[in-house]
Amino acid sequence: MKKVATAKEMKQIDTLATNSYGIEGLKLMENAGTGIVKALQRRFYDFSSKQVLIFCGKGNNGGDGLVVARLLFNMKIPVTIFLLERRVNLKGDAAINAELAFNLGIDIIELGEANLHFLEHHLENCDIVIDALFGTGLTRPVSGTYKQTIDKINQSKKHVTAIDIPSGLDSDTGMLMGDCIHADLTLVLALFKQSHLLFPAAELMGELELIDIEIPPELVDSEGLEVQVTEESDLRAWFPQRSADSHKGDYGHVLVIAGSKGKGGAAGLTSLAALRMGCGLVTLALPESCQKAFELHPLEVMTVPAPETDVGTFALSAKNVLFNHSRGMSAVAIGPGLSTEPETVQLLRELLPIIDCPLIIDADAVNALAQSPDTISQLKTDTILTPHPKEMSRVMGVETSKILEKRIEFARKFAHDHSVIIVLKGAATVISQPNGITTINTTGNPGMATAGSGDILTGIIASLVAQGFSTPKAAIAGTYLHGLSGDIFAQKESQASLIAGDLLRTLPETMKRILH
Structure with missing residues (x-):
């Protein structure tokens, strides 16, 4: 059986990985980014020629996206980051990875109402869209620039890879929180979440692939997760085995x-x-x-x-x-x-x-x-x-x-x-x-x-x-x-x-x- 986590349980596991096992959040984020890039390389023939757009929110999901952007940039793959928050407003590990991306000279566009019209041109000319807007952190219906961005991504009909879960979904119930990314591929970090398996969310995931971010198995086991999926x-x-001398x-x-x-x-x-x-x-x-x-x-x-x-x-x-x-x-x-x-x-x-x-x-x-x-x-x-x-x-x-x-x-x-x-x-x-x-x-x-x-x-x-x-x-x-x-x-x-x-x-x- 594979274990399935709620958003709260996953947050607790991340916290314990740092506090009890000494695995820093930055390391987990780096592990996630590395696993995501390897998965993309397996999926796309001649990946080096692809134009990639990465849409990042302000939380850890956005931080994962920023790591992916840096790794792709270092591989000479054309990548543009669309940041739906001001870079100066980011905090924690996401802020550190945003600073690294900026210092490397990666193209970062802070997306807002005033420049949303740029988005259609970029979408038209890209090959792959990576969704790193919300992940499991969404607690209210999508609105404003986020909603408009999700709509434009869906309308573009480009290949979309979602990091952890497509943005716009309730991680625990699988219900839509307003508009939602329609993914072709969802790269699941560490553990399946309930929304990966429950409808209507399951129809919006595309193909699922589990990414190991090196959380110790004994930590997961110790948390007593009660939801599981059959293999x-x-x-x-x-x-x-049936015995040769058995009867009805x-x-x-x-x-x-x-x-x-x-x-x-x-x-x-x-x-x-x-x-x-x-x-x-x-x-x-x-x-x-x-x-x-x-x-x-x-x-x-x-x-x-x-x-x-x-x-x-x-x-x-x-x-x-x-x-x-x-x-x-x-x-x-x-x-x-x-x-x-x-x-x-x-x-x-x-x-x-x-x-x-x-x-x-x-x-x-x-x-x-x-x-x-x-x-x-x-x-x-x-x-x-x-x-x-x-x-x-x-x-x-x-x-x-x-x-x-x-x-x-x-x-x-x-x-x-x-x-x-x-x-x-x-x-x-x-x-x-x-x-x-x-x-x-x-x-x-x-x-x-x-x-x-x-x-x-x-x-x-x-x-x-x-x-x-x-x-x-x-x-x-x-x-x-x-x-x-x-x-x-x-x-x-x-x-x-x-x-x-x-x-x-x-x-x-x-x-x-x-x-x-």
């Missing part, structure tokens, strides 16, 4: 409680996903009128008929049947296609708290919890909820727009308050544990915004739990594999044509990539 290598270490019972038994009249497909997708992910057995409990359709297809799934309402949903009288079948199961996946029929909702209120094995709660089962907040507090600790933002808003009683603005904050709060694992679905799915550890998922694409995709995820996670994964690892790995399957399919075919069944068909290739 493929993590998953490889989590999957055990060794890989767990999943009970899927899903479906209703007209929504049997959700039940089928969840069940098949659990099998495809590698569990040994799947039993699907359905309303009795739906069960007949599943007797011969899919052949690999066992079925259980349960009492139903007049409209073809689970009846309250199904409680004992479902509870008895949950006994001895390795995991229970519940919710896809259940409906919000009042009697079915009442069934869920009574059934969910008494199931003893690990629970994966999705879709209409999440909606049922929203109507019965007291039920949430009765859930067992090995419980995973997989809501999308609108379902999360219902459960928490918070507007969906607020959930989207602060996905990590709300997911962490709910997981902590109710001792459950939250898989808050969407672009950059957020997985939060009761202890505060939160993982941001980086796989998946817009083609997965299709009916049944969430049902597949529920089946995958349940299967991993059944095979012996801890619930946190199952949620993290399942989300990653689900998204990776979508990415593999989209790369071969297209995002637009992707349907949930394609995720099922691609899972074997996904697992081959992970395991081999």
Whole structure:
């Protein structure tokens, strides 16, 4: 796992690097500049012939840009600095690097309202723009000369490399603070920040590359950062080698409680996903009128008929049947296609708290919890909820727009308050544990915004739990594999044509990539 920092955490790490390890801020700034220049050299063929414009603010991000300007100048690369503050007003390490640049004779233009008209000519004749205006330090909407400068840079359509994060973004939430640089490449200093991974910011980053500025790893570890991002290598270490003399019972038994009249497909997708992910057995409990359709297809799934309402949903009288079948199961996946029929909702209120094995709660089962907040507090600790933002808003009683603005904050709060694992679905799915550890998922694409995709995820996670994964690892790995399957399919075919069944068909290739 790679650690992810908030702006406050990153500032604390920088401070400790100086105070506890004796690494001066100027040295860190020099390391950043050196790493940035090396990255640019790797990216651009015949870099020495490029005309570079560097836009610098007054803080440390601007200081990084000033170091880059000096290093490029010493390499005989044509470089111009646009300083959006008076040079005499700069402070600290940024001021020192500005003085060095000035003494070397680097072209420095102090940009303001009076000379903004010069900017278009320079942009027209440059090859590369480097954004060093704000970095993680922005705390209010962009305005004035900064706003106009960002607008002109975006309009120029030139290649833009952002230092740390594109200017105009909230480093922690990924939300836009007014106008924002649209980067082609973002060179991330030391650690990923939350905005690198969360939308809408993630769409404005371009390609991401992590730059080592030589902060000691033990310092980062000592800070107890609670947000992380999954890497493929993590998953490889989590999957055990299968024994040659193993049998289906060794890989767990999943009970899927899903479906209703007209929504049997959700039940089928969840069940098949659990099998495809590698569990040994799947039993699907359905309303009795739906069960007949599943007797011969899919052949690999066992079925259980349960009492139903007049409209073809689970009846309250199904409680004992479902509870008895949950006994001895390795995991229970519940919710896809259940409906919000009042009697079915009442069934869920009574059934969910008494199931003893690990629970994966999705879709209409999440909606049922929203109507019965007291039920949430009765859930067992090995419980995973997989809501999308609108379902999360219902459960928490918070507007969906607020959930989207602060996905990590709300997911962490709910997981902590109710001792459950939250898989808050969407672009950059957020997985939060009761202890505060939160993982941001980086796989998946817009083609997965299709009916049944969430049902597949529920089946995958349940299967991993059944095979012996801890619930946190199952949620993290399942989300990653689900998204990776979508990415593999989209790369071969297209995002637009992707349907949930394609995720099922691609899972074997996904697992081959992970395991081999």
